[in-house]
Amino acid sequence: MPGCKKEKITGWGRFPVSLCETYRPEKISDLTELSSQNGAVTARGSGRSYGDAALCSESALIKFERLNRFRSFDVETGILTTEAGTTLQEILQFCVPGGWFLPVTPGTRYCTVGGCFACDVHGKNHHTDGSFSHHVHQIELLTADNNLITCSREENSDIFCATAGGMGLTGLILSVTLQLVPIETAFIVQHSQRVSGLDHSMEILKKTENENNCSVAWIDCLAKGKDLGRGIVYLGNSAKRMDLSPGQARNPLFLPRPKYYTIPFSCPGWLLNRASIRAFNSLYYKRHPEGEQVKKIIDYNKFYYPLDTLHHWNRMYGRKGFVQYQCVFPDETSKDGLREILECTSAAGAGSFLGVLKRFGALGDGMLSFPMPGFTLALDFAVTKKILPFLDQLDKVVMKWGGRVYLAKDARLSAETFRAMHPNVEEWLAIKKQVDPNNHFTSALGRRLGLS
């Protein structure tokens, strides 16, 4: 039996904090032994979800970080099978030099494939390529009766769909078989443009969706009135050899090691206040030239993972941590919904460094998955007394316009609200009951939302 450590655990937002009994198996036999014990278990990848999805004070918390072995790779087809604890970083290090890339990636490469499947994460290319699970051929799942089953769209397809976006509550994902995509270079052709307001951003994201594989907009959440929703739109496509400068083209699939910086300790809570965030946002906005699009060829790390170069950036929000609020609205109501969210945020002066707006495409197979065709907005808020009631208020706006909230970022939604937001909860619970009637797989989030 692997050793047990009692330790304080949080998600990336460092809120809430929970005292957990943790285990870190390094062999499959240790994992099956742990899962067959009496008592509930919670799976944890890299803990890059923001809230309480990968923790629980009343279960055995199983860290997957050392179950990270490649099981098979087909150089012809780019199909990779790897253990759930493998990070995206490890996959990239391995596959990029051979001319392959991840089909979908979130904004950090430190998360695991197990976590990416369990949250059914999306990238900047959702409007063209869908979410993570769309590119997964199959998974191996350790179930409550300690059986190892294969789930795919053909085999155990209901469990496959309940596990994609199922937040680890249907079983322990042991391995993921992922379809990689071919690339010619490790670079991205990026076009960026300053946009004067929300409508403008949405218009560009929509208009360019067929020409650009990737798109995202950064939004200044503190701007009011006619500036509401002003920001910068970034569009990107994988660069071909001919796009590169002679220097880049010499070794098109090889990047020098990125430089890293670290925030060594929690910053004081007052550091990020209305004035400092406003100043930052203004500066960021004005630094970008007005008018025409700016074209740049940048490496994939700079394009996909700008935050990863600043280790522990979550410490910026101070000791009490922060929550990220990410919601999505369907196409028809996006404009109204987003406008109201931004107005509420701006009026409350509850500022956020990062307001990120993305376009979503078609629905995927994940039953509880977050994306739906429309627009999604993510905002960070430092945790204060006032913030939780404020977010309840945002929930109402989201419900009013038929949207929903992303569980991978969530730390505070109520069970009733979640049920009202997501149409598939009942269907998902029916499968949960069938595969895990005694709630062997649980988490603080699962309990809070009445899912486990």
Added chain:
Amino acid sequence: MNKGAIIFGATSSIGKALCDQLAAEGYDLFLAGRDRDDLDIMATDLFIRHNIKVVTAKFDADKPQELPKFVHNSIAHLEDCSIAMLCLGSLGKQEDGETRFEEAAVTINRNFTAAAAILMETANAFIEKKSGTIVALSSVAGDRGRQSNYIYGAAKGGLNVYLQGLRNRLASHNVHVITVKPGFIDTAMTYGLPGMFMVAEPRAVAKSIIEAINRRRNIVYVPWFWKWIMLAIKLIPEGLFKKLRL
């Protein structure tokens, strides 16, 4: 022809990290360990990542009599075995070993007897080739006996002396012997143990060990500062030391 390395106890946390480093340097590997399934998973992973040849075999450190033959056959399996790594270790339960000899015997056998059996045969195979490096993982616990883990410590201390003698014997045969003394490493064995501080990552430790091989060091502490911690601990007079709770 690739250089080859054999790792006994390959599925241990440090064993895994060492295999990865050696594979990255282009060594073909022979992985010997207890968990057959895990060995096979490791072998596949190393092959995919580094495109090297990997062979695996299961052995049982609790049956030392069988080990010399096992070692002999294993080394013969690699085309050019130039490194042998010994990553066996089992902390055991000190309190149990204080009252039940079977417990103490298991700890002593796994950490010392099994190692002696493997080292004997490895040494003879390398003498025949007139080259090779033997690396054995001992522990800082072998530097001074403490009430909290002296059974484990005694076995590792015995291993240290064995390695000293072996180094002396093999020097004239162009075979090099390295004693590695890890401090606190973040392994499956130590996960959750109380009183750990300045814990090192297996990957960093593996790097230092490879460096020690390249520089032909004799005795290395990993991380390096344990040399000074242990020096301080060894300098405490026994009359005082026996009264401490360590």
